[in-house]
Amino acid sequence: MQQLPNHPRGENALAQLVARVPLFAQLSESELSEVARRVTHRSHPRNIQLYGAGEHNASLMIIHSGLVKIYRITAAGHEQVIRILGPGDFLGESTFVDRTAADHFAVTLEPADICALHHDDLQSYLLSFPGVAMKMFETLTRRLAETEHQLSSVAGDDADHRVAAYLLQVAPAAGTGMFRLPISKKDIASLLGLTPETFSRKLAYFEGSGWILLHPGRDLEIRDRTALSHL
Amino acid sequence: MQQLPNHPRGENALAQLVARVPLFAQLSESELSEVARRVTHRSHPRNIQLYGAGEHNASLMIIHSGLVKIYRITAAGHEQVIRILGPGDFLGESTFVDRTAADHFAVTLEPADICALHHDDLQSYLLSFPGVAMKMFETLTRRLAETEHQLSSVAGDDADHRVAAYLLQVAPAAGTGMFRLPISKKDIASLLGLTPETFSRKLAYFEGSGWILLHPGRDLEIRDRTALSHL
């Protein structure tokens, strides 16, 4: 729950930061500076909780850099990762819509630069800048489609399919290069609705089959894309 | 894929229908009639596919009455129910945002009155009526939160918890009355990420434990709310 002091910045620098956010991409210069005036910007270290279940978070946050993990605590009492947010993504919109307490946690996975906008300000921006509302609408629609995909995957596919689909999704499009998993294997397992043990076993099985190569740490290599895709 | 002819209606009657849709609730009289002029209205029988995966659906549909089932076909080839939509809900927004083909199916579960708005018209309405964009934003946010809840439930909880949570969710708030399940047990099972067999067994187990009473058809009665809630 630790919080760092604001980084004081010139209004101009802040406006340039805000302009790079997809959400505000199409605002005019004067509109941008109006938004920038009401925004606070912070740098957070790793493992900082931005808000937690039960809290009445009152700001929309926009990620400039770093990764943020969204998760819940299930009835059984263990952590269930819902989504990983990165640069350009926003969070805190759920408590804006229904003014109840959040039902999930948001934690930084890496050092992160995040700017925050109070819900009251958001309200007025949405009504005066239809393009912003439109952009949030689009983002949420895509996010919803993605979550529905995740849902049908967890509900219907077995562990092999889920792991293979995830690897193909995060691997660079190019052929058989080495790349780094964006988050810890433990978090990936949770995201896929698996235990870390099962995830580890599936990776070992894929390597044994010659489909991937595991390197120390989070690095791995895909050797046989087609085998993974129509498992 | 059958489609019934439009029900011709006076513009006035149509405007009144449109006014009852939450999405357009706060529009002025003149704005309402402007929307109504571009809307087509249809009555569909049961089991009609509104659109399917692979189709480029080009209209936002708003449900006046009836139920619509949204589902996918998983890699394994069986149907996975994602969501049930009812009066006031809209569908077809995903193909509006990214102009690709739909990845899911939409089918009526009951006779349904549905009005449709072409995506091009929606675009202009969203920009001229910020309240409408705002409303869609709110609805999507809630829908997303609900889907995330479903996701963590399917990923983390066992069958007993999921079935109990569903029953408590659809049962009337009042004490121990009989009520009717809104959809078939087969569809509920799929929605919960279970097979119909497992769902049936869980219901039988709940009845054997004295927590619920099963009546013929879709009727049932909850006898012990607390037992179900902290299983």
Place this chain on the structure above:
DNA sequence: CGGGTCCTTGACGGCTCTCAAGCAGTGTGG
């Protein structure tokens, strides 16, 4: 009456979780 769908119940097998131990990498403090 017949065909269909939906639902229930039984037996069985397998996938995945749980529990447990061991290893590697990292940061910390003596």
Place this chain on the structure above:
DNA sequence: CCACACTGCTTGAGAGCCGTCAAGGACCCG
């Protein structure tokens, strides 16, 4: 510089939950 703790990851053994396959019954609508 090393000992140590801690977290993340891997591997093994076992058990249990749930899916699959199968058969039969209830109900609806032709």
